[in-house]
Amino acid sequence: MGVRKVSRSRTVEDRLKDIQHEILIAVASGKPLPEVMALLCKRAEKIAPNAICSILRVDSSGRLRPLAAPSLPDAYSQGIEGVEIGPMVGSCGSAAYYGEPVEVTSIKTDPRWAVYREPALALGLKACWSSPIKSHDDRVIGTFAFYFRTTRRASKLEKRIVERCAHLCTLAIQHWAAQNRIRRLAFRDPLTGLGNRALLVEKFPTILERARSRGKEVAVFYVDIDGFRTINAQQGHKIGDQLLTNISRRIRNVAADADLIARLGADEFLIVRTARESRAEFEAMAVELTDALRDRYVLEAGLEVRAAASVGVACFPDDGEDLDALMGHADTALSRVKSGGRAGHAFYTARMDAEKRARRAFERDVSAAVKAGQLSLVFQPQADAHSCAVRGFEALLRWNHPIHGFVSPAKFIPAAEACGAIEDIGTFVLREALLQAAKWRKNLRVAVNVSPAQIIRADFAKHVEGLLAETGVDPGRLEIEVTESLFIYDAGAALNTLQRVKALGVSVAMDDFGTGYSSLSTLRAFPFDRIKIDRSFIFDMVTNADAAAIVNSIMGLGRALGRPVVAEGVETRDQLDLLQVQGCNEVQGYLIGKPLPIGSYSNITGVEEEASQATPHQEPERPAVVVAPPRRGGDMLSVVAPKRGHAIASG
Structure with missing residues (x-):
């Protein structure tokens, strides 16, 4: 009798070794985890014919996820899906919760099965032995269970089978988890968890x-x-x-x-x-x-x-x-x-393809414009609104394209920003404006528009400082003009850069005031030296009461903040009269002077006109119109069109 027991025991041991070999091959060959676990269940049931096998996984949130139970209906496994482990959650939920085997000899009477007994009893399941599956670091990662159709305990042989199979489950589940981590690294973005x-x-x-x-x-x-x-x-x-x-x-x-x-x-x-x-x-x-x-x-x-x-x-x-x-x-x-x-x-x-090709060609041309010598500057005077004495000039960029002729800055500046050429172009404008200003009378300032793409450079303030030193221009004569779009994406960085610019002694003006989404909050955030009213408000302020009210409000805001206000786009005497009444500080526009090569204003700057400045980028559609100071006792300004667009004398 003892010989037969030893023989039977060895036979079971051999069969368990065969199962181990088969499962390890299945794992190594990359078969899906549910398929491997189903195979293990079937093999275990063959050497324990009175048992019904079930394998569950415990996820990172402590919930049960069925892996395999080939001898049970799918509906039974689906009923377990997502159930949270706990001390009163059947045999498997309790075993996972405690990390110890749980033996229930009677599902019908055991309180741990109170909520879950009906589906089990309906299938004729009357007892359950469940053992936790643990990882190498002793975490519970699943359960291996034998159900029985009679109220009884598991035999020693069945418990040994469960023990060996639970070990195989550990190997399979951990291999699957490792493969998932590798796959996640291969197919997922590690920062956002999105696909790659x-x-x-x-x-x-x-x-x-x-x-x-x-x-x-x-x-x-x-x-x-x-x-x-x-x-x-x-x-x-x-x-x-x-x-x-x-x-x-x-x-x-x-x-x-x-x-x-x-x-x-x-x-x-x-x-x-x-x-x-x-x-x-x-x-x-x-x-x-x-x-x-x-x-x-x-x-x-x-x-x-x-x-x-x-x-x-x-x-x-x-x-x-x-x-x-x-x-x-x-x-x-x-x-x-x-x-x-x-x-x-x-x-x-389909039309976008042609537009895209044209846009790329245009951006290539923009990128080459500086080296090709196609860029130049014109200057428009900014004058005292009451005495009409010129206080300085705004430098404006012009591009004379070899094929398309003069191209509007509104078109080529966004293209330069998009293709990364704006830094070279911005450097050209700033250096050229300062080189010109270095020759002027020392009481005249020069204003330069700066793109947000330039301002965000970490070294922009240092760049300005270097160009001032290179040209010898006093920092107090340079004014940087920025629009509110600079503050849309990163106000903190913009403010930091502008503060460093101001620390050099350079003044900063807010251009196109009134057109942004939060002009007042932006104005409060940074101490601008000058506010420039957008030309769209000046255009019809004489005939449009709303526009006039907006301009008047901005004037009042400027007085309250102690900031000079500059009106752009002043083209008529009526506009100037109204701006004077409202207390505007400075004006800029065709009534004062057109954007022209700086040589056209030699009587103001004190620099003789150079022959090379007389052509090619000039805008010849009409002569510059400038305003003479009001005569004593008169209530009108004399409007003249002087030779070469000379403006009034500087103040």
């Missing part, structure tokens, strides 16, 4: 194939975060990463029903979504994306930054039938949005 380009390449063909079989459209949303590079450069990568994490969270909320969301690069995201009903869903989602992402973000230590999103959209099958084509066309639509200078969205059209 590799996941996009792998999943996209399946998404398209499914949509094609159902006759559905698929939209590709190419999202670019406006202002991110500025924030990252000024605030550092830590703040940049916090911003991206916040942005990705909002994208997830908006695109919760998308097929796939991926982060492609530093500030670029791609969303893939299949239509449920119509293309109108894509339009609604594009609007929701731009609205959700256009906001101020509160980051570390209460730091607030502003960001927005531009979105380009291409649709399958009309705009392309593979990933490369759709991404390319979505990028073209995105470029269309960004060329407009403000956040928003656009859907791809």
Whole structure:
């Protein structure tokens, strides 16, 4: 009798070794974890024919996730899905909670089964032995259970089978977890947890194939975060990463029903979504994306930054039938949005391709303009609003394109910002303006418009300091003009740079005042030396009571803050009269003098006109008109058109 027991024991041991060998091969060959666990259950049931095997996984949140129970109905396993482990959660939930085996000899009477007994009893399950599956660091990662159809304890042999099988489960589950971590690194962005380009390449063909079989459209949303590079450069990568994490969270909320969301690069995201009903869903989602992402973000230590999103959209099958084509066309639509200078969205059209080629050619020309000697400056006088004495000049950039002729700064400055040429162009303007000012009478200042793309340079103030030293111009004669768009994305960095500029002795003016989204808050945040009223308010202030009221309010604001106010676009005597009544400090416009080569104002600057300045970039449509000081006893200013556009004498 003893010999037969030893023989039977050895047979079971051999079979367990066979199971171990088979399971390890299955794990090493990369079979899915549920498939491996189902195989283990079937093999265990063969050597324990009176048992019904069940394997559950415990996830990181402490919830049960069925892996395999091939001899039980799927509905039973589904009833366990997501149940939180606890001291009174059947045999498996309790074993996982305590980290110790739990033996229930009667499911019908055991209080741990009170909530869960009915489904088990309906299947004829009357007892259960459950053992925890533990990781190498002693964490509970699952349970291995034998159910019985009679009220009884597990035999020693069955317990030994459970013990060996639980060990195999540990190996299989930990291998699966490690593979998942590797896969996550390969297919997920570690910062945001979104998919990456590799996941996009792998999943996209399946998404398209499914949509094609159902006759559905698929939209590709190419999202670019406006202002991110500025924030990252000024605030550092830590703040940049916090911003991206916040942005990705909002994208997830908006695109919760998308097929796939991926982060492609530093500030670029791609969303893939299949239509449920119509293309109108894509339009609604594009609007929701731009609205959700256009906001101020509160980051570390209460730091607030502003960001927005531009979105380009291409649709399958009309705009392309593979990933490369759709991404390319979505990028073209995105470029269309960004060329407009403000956040928003656009859907791809075939016409955009020609526009994109033309835009790239234009940007190449802009990039080469400085070295090609195609850029030049003209200067427009700024005069005292009452005495009409010229106080200084604003330097204005002109580009004489070899084919297109004179190109408006409103067109080529955004192109220069987009292609990165703005720094070279900005350096040219600032250096040339200072070189000219160095020759003028010392009481005249020179004003230079500066792009936000220049200001955000970490070394901008140092750059200005170097050019002042190079040209020998007193810092007090230079005025930097900035628009409110500078403060949209990162007010903190902008203010820091401007404070360093002011520390040099350079004055700073707010240009185009009144057209921004929060002019008053911006004015409060930084001590500007001068406020320039946008020409749009001056244009019809004589005939439009609302425009006149706005101008008058800005004048009052300037007096309250102790800031001089400059009115741009003054072209008529009536405008000047009204500005004088309202207390305007300085004026600029065609009534005072047109933008001309500086030699045209030699009687003011004290510099003889150079022959080389007399042509090619001149705007000859009409002579410069300048205003003479009012005669004593008269109530009118004499308007004259002097030779070569000479303005009145400097004050």
